[in-house]
């Protein structure tokens with residue numbers, strides 16, 4: 001019997017989805033599984049030994065230098081996430097509520113304009129601002145507030161500033177998108193029921209924008225904890241974060257198994273964060 | 287009344303401060319790209335375009351610029367094409383395990399670029415495949431495919447189904463339906479997916495860094511410039527990229543998206 | 550140009566759900582057929598099977614004598630006109646109408662010419678350069694018709710093409726559709742759930758319910774001589790009066806009801822020969838009631854009834870009556886404008902024997 005119309009349609013549909021699936025399988029799933037396998041091998045005297053063991057993971061918990069990397073990563077990421085939300089929310093609110101409607105789009109574009117510098121250059125430009133002979137130090141010295149230049153770059157603060165700069169822009173965008181979707185009727189209803197401006201904001205606006213905030217915060221967390229560029233340029237050599245340590249394994253020692261194990265740990269941290277805030281995350285099903 | 291004035295003032299002060307914070311590094315970057323001297327930090331010695339001249343004279347930078355452009359263009363085209371086909375198949379047909387397939391296609395979005403790069407690197411090494419611009423492109427398709435798929439898939443509304451059926455009914459083959467009917471109808475979101483991909487690929491560092499060898503992209507070339515410390519030439523190439531991006535953005539804003547924004 | 554359509558024992562199931570249940574239907578070339586039925590009864594499913602968007606789970610389709618069960622829509626001599634018009638939003642009307650010709654490889658000049666001709670047919674030649682979003686609902690509907698006709702289909706399938714239009718425009722488009730169908734001679738299969746629309750345009754109506762065909766026939770036939778209770782009720786207001794066949798002879802049957810015993814010709818039994826003891830339902834349309842004693846022959850009297858309510862409808866009075874023989878039955882009857890009836894008044898009901906249809910009562914388990 002010949003194929004039914006539905007069957008031949010379905011067969012064609014498989015043909016259309018196949019290339020994308022194949023690409024994802026070949027260049028994402030297979031490499032990932034390969035990396036998982038790799039993390040269970042080890043590197044001895046320059047060669048990779050394909051003997052299954054948990055040595056890399058055990059080493060992570062035993063060697064303080066490695067474990068400290070995760071702690072640094074988590075601390076920096078949490079500080080950056082909270083700081084970015086706290087700084088971005090008022091800006092998004094001002095653009096959504098205080099700026100006249102027809103200028104809002106322009107104000108938003110301005111607020112995220114530095115996105116369009118290259119990512120590497122953005123961190124570099126903070127060096128210009130923060131380094132020993134940078135803009136801030138020279139200004140302070142000219143004014144006479146300090147005699148000696150301050151050590152502003154090459155430390156955790158510089159990393160946090162660099163990250164925050166990037167994520168304030170990102171979060172302003174996501175929170176703004178959330179705020180303008182709120183019907184003005186919520187505010188009117190709240191005022192009608194006797195709430196003052198602050199109560200309205202705290203009890204009505206904030207809870208309603210919470211999903212948007214959480215989505216933005218999660219995005220910040222994921223991008224921040226996996227980033228190598230910003231800490232490498234701004235963070236100095238004292239408090240390495242996990243991605244830097246991973247890159248060290250690759251570079252100096254070519255220890256792929258260890259790098260793979262650390263990557264898996266990094267991924268688990270992200271997964272954990274996802275599980276923790278999953279109930280606020282509204283990943284839209286289209 | 288008074289409270290309103292207070293909020294207004296506070297808003298203005300806050301907005302000014304934050305905008306200052308956002309623009310400070312970029313302003314410094316651009317200003318000192320015109321520095322007449324060897325250090326891109328105060329004092330500003332005078333206006334000079336010598337560093338831009340130096341950028342254009344730098345064969346490696348120019349090659350990297352071209353490489354970045356090629357990689358961004360091709361990886362975005364592939365990502366859009368594959369994403370479009372997959373979205374068409376999954377939005378228009380009932381395939382077994384379609385939720386799983388969607389999940390799989392979106393999955394790379396939730397994984398750090400570093401991990402994607404590392405995974406690809408280990409596999410490429412294992413199979414002895416040499417690193418090149420193509421391997422960078424492969425990596426960039428991996429990160430952009432989920433994006434293109436998600437954007438295009440979410441714009442394929444059910445109200446388009448009968449329009450495509452009508453086209454098939456009138457004799458169009460599947461390819462013709464897609465080219466003549468589906469793609470034109472979804473053009474705004476396809477373009478959005480494409481330009482977003484180009485931006486991401488253009489600016490991507492870690493995958494390009496780990497998966498390339500001799501031919502490198504612009505972010506990787508700038509990375510190696512950074513070894514020379516603070517250098518007005520880095521300012522110049524950074525400002526250049528910024529200015530061109532903003533110009534393109536404005537162009538798109540006032541032509542393409544102005545039009546589609548209305549309809 | 551035109552072709553006959555034959556559906557043989559088509560069944561369509563979606564998982565556990567049977568959307569079409571053993572449907573057989575023969576349509577003559579050039580006929581205007583209307584599929585009529587309530588929402589969800591399987592009209593669209595049947596149309597999709599004819600158009601090539603679905604294959605039947607069982608059964609066969611042939612069009613113009615050729616086997617079509619699993620043939621792609623593009624390769625069928627059918628075109629479909631969709632309820633939401635499904636015009637290509639990014640194309641001018643001329644290109645919309647010319648699309649099918651373009652797919653058939655016709656050169657631009659020739660197909661533009663032909664497209665303009667079809668736009669002319671639906672009165673939209675002047676708007677050829679416009680895009681669909683610049684048109685009103687009725688105009689879009691015409692473009693969809695022109696586009697479907699432009700490829701000279703043998704069979705045109707129309708899925709509730711008038712559903713989105715307001716009542717006035719709808720009546721106007723019905724007439725136009727009918728006129729255009731006469732002109733082009735194509736077989737039309739038209740879906741609707743509006744029985745007035747069906748009667749206005751159909752050569753034959755196919756009444757469907759729960760995936761089955763209940764009745765097939767010319768509009769007057771379906772209305773006056775329905776072959777199922779569902780069909781009788783769906784085509785318009787009707788009184789159902791339960792009864793029992795007391796006796797059968799070669800030309801007539803005697804029926805006992807709460808309103809009295811009556812003798813009806815066997816032609817009143819549209820759904821099959823009666824047998825003694827059969828539980829039946831009498832179907833009487835409200836406009837078929839006559840006042841007894843008008844002197845005309847062959848009147849069957851139904852006893853006296855009391856007027857319990859009435860409303861003036863312009864062309865007639867619509868009255869609620871409570872029969873003396875069966876106080877729990879409520880009868881609806883239309884009275885002429887001249888009938889000065891008042892509430893509480895007693896009237897004697899009567900009908901022409903030829904207007905009564907008798908159908909087997911629905912058995913409990915069916």
Ligand SMILES: Nc1ncnc2c1ncn2[C@@H]1O[C@H](COP(=O)(O)OP(=O)(O)OP(=O)(O)O)[C@@H](O)[C@H]1O
Pocket residue numbers: 563566567568586587588589590591592593594595742
């Ligand atoms: N693809 C499908 N999957 C599952 N059930 C379906 C599918 N298509 C139709 N059905 C079911 O089959 C039944 C008949 O559907 P159909 O669309 O033919 O009804 P219809 O008579 O056209 O109704 P309407 O007047 O509302 O358009 C409905 O109950 C519907 O829910």
Ligand SMILES: [Mg+2]
Pocket residue numbers: 592593594708
């Ligand atoms: Mg329908």
